[in-house]
Amino acid sequence: MNLVLLIEQLLNGLQFGVMLFLMAAGLTLIFGVMGLINLAHGSLYMIGAFAAAAVASATGSFTLALMASLAAAALAGVIVEMVVIRRLYDRDHLDQVLATFALILIFSEGTRWVFGSFPIYLDVPAALSGGVNLPFGIRYPAYRLAIIGIGLVVAFGLFLLITRTRIGMRIRAGESDREMIGALGVNIAVLYTAIFALGAALAGFAGALVGAIQSVEVGMGEPVLILAFVTIVIGGIGSIRGAFVGALLVGLTDTMGRVLLPILFRAFMEPSAATAVGAALASMSIYILMAAILLFKPTGLYGSA
Amino acid sequence: MRRETLINTILTLGLLAVPLVAWAMDETYAITLATEVVILALAGVGLNLALGLGGLVSLGHAMFFGIGGYAAGILASHAQSYDPIMEWPFLIEGTQSMPVIWLLAIVASALVALATGALSLRTSGVYFIMITLAFGQMFYYFTISWPAYGGEDGLSIYVRDRFPGLNTLDPIQFFGLCFVLLMVCLFIVARLSRSGFGLALNAARQNETRVRAVGIEPYRLRLMAFVISGAITGLAGALYADLNRFVSPVMFSWHTSGEIMVFVILGGVARLFGPVAGAALFIILEEALDGVSDYWHIYLGALLLIVVLFARGGLIGLLAGRNGGGGHD
DSSP: OOHHHHHHHHHHHHHHHHHHHHHHHHHHHHHHHHOOOOTTHHHHHHHHHHHHHHHHHHHOOHHHHHHHHHHHHHHHHHHHHHHTGGGGTTSOHHHHHHHHHHHHHHHHHHHHHHHOSSOBOOOOOGGGSSEEEEGGGEEEEHHHHHHHHHHHHHHHHHHHHHHHSHHHHHHHHHHHOHHHHHHTTOOHHHHHHHHHHHHHHHHHHHHHHHHTTSOBOTTTHHHHHHHHHHHHHHHOTTOHHHHHHHHHHHHHHHHHHHHHHHHHHHTTSOHHHHHHHHHHHHHHHHHHHHHHHHHHOTTOSSOOO | OOHHHHHHHHHHHHHHHHHHHHHHTTOHHHHHHHHHHHHHHHHHHHHHIIIIITOOOOSOTHHHHHHHHHHHHHHHHHHHHTOOSBOSSSOBOOOOBHHHHHHHHHHHHHHHHHHHHHHHTTSOHHHHHHHHHHHHHHHHHHHHHOGGGTGGGOEEOSSOOBOTTSOTTSHHHHHHHHHHHHHHHHHHHHHHHHSHHHHHHHHHHHOHHHHHHTTOOHHHHHHHHHHHHHHHHHHHHHHHHHHHTEEOGGGGSHHHHHHHHHHHHHHOTTOTTHHHHHHHHHHHHHHHHHHHOTTHHHHHHHHHHHHHHHOTTHHHHHHHOTTSSSOOO
């Protein structure tokens, strides 16, 4: 295990964490303001990736593809919110879980219908396809580095949006008292649709960015969705700051666990068994992390009781 | 006779009649489908105890379904290869005897339910939903990455496990076995829900503060309900493994948890026979729509959406009227 590999994996973990944040931010905003648990968030991620792949293959432009992912996911978000989600705000969590589970079935099968079951590929833009030389003689893929950069910029932008703008003020007011801001003359229906669309756009954007390094396929959103849930449970549901810290924790734990645990077990086991035990434990590591955090703080790191 | 009792009776008789007619007509496939309904209904009966009576929205019941399945798969695979599970400190061999497998499936899933429930029940609401989901996923990824028992490819049970005095390879006899187990579990759940334990559990769902005020600790009640619920779903998992003669990590996936919950909701939450009606409807839809379109999950999704948004009592609620069952509000 050398330093170069360790730093590379740290960067991978960071990249993974930043992508998780884009998913988790939308989930936690939607829960924080509307009190809604949205299982279909992974479908919006998938829609963003498919829209990007379709536009990229039609026009060849990655920038247009990214814009398409934002637009498609936001549009899907607006439609879903106005047709279905709006009816769920006053329902209990069970109904929300079921209705959004139903949405997943519809979106997944609908996408399969349009695009088929085979994965499609979205190419990394030519300008970012090479590697970048970093200090200590590390060469790291430029595209992954760009993802980290974009993710951090988006996180900062989201922070500014929420703390410095009028719509951010309304979002924060919505988190503290939903009825009151309605009474003060804010159009809640429009605000809710806007927040849902914002969360959807972030998820779709993440899907498009990740789509270029993985394959774009039906069901790609679900593993990410569950990790995003783990993230916001760790961070405290409703807290953007919690989502950021949680995303980095989950991203780093998962990535580093996969690299370090097999090596750790190799110290006192034979190599093949060490790889198996290490891999099995690594795949469980973030859930163990979550259980441990909930044991001490049942509402997550930054959650309010 | 109350309308719901009438519906339950018709449902039971129908569930019994379909495979018998199919048996007379030598239609093995229909018997297998009916067996699948019975087993999935049993998994739903387990979840319904936690969800309907206890108000515990668990999105991780696939965990118990999978543990039951793997209990059957692992014991049978060791019996098939004559390779003992462990030799030291004492010899444990694999087995193909159903009663032993069932017992182990029940005990194993109850123990896991005790451990995960003790942790998850410290939280409530959305946190509970998500933490149960996460525990289920933990098992899912564990079985995928653990190579000893087939990993991602799963395990095959070459010959269906045996039950003393019966030929389980005969579809109608295996159906009968599963049907009796479903009836026994329904009876147990019905008795439980009318017992002091069930009444207190129901009360804790409706108003936790009042239950505390009369000196009952909701946490213990819920943990107990979660454990029994997990054990029943685990038993269903063991039967499901024997039905398909195959277990794979898919049994642990969160789609399985979602589907078990769908049976409960389609049938009607907190209705004793809700999961039976729901599982039957699910399998009928699957068979009917699969022929119409390859993408039948779209219609299932749409139907589920309509039930959740507009017909909240599920199938039994629709037929028996809203004021029949325990009520879910």
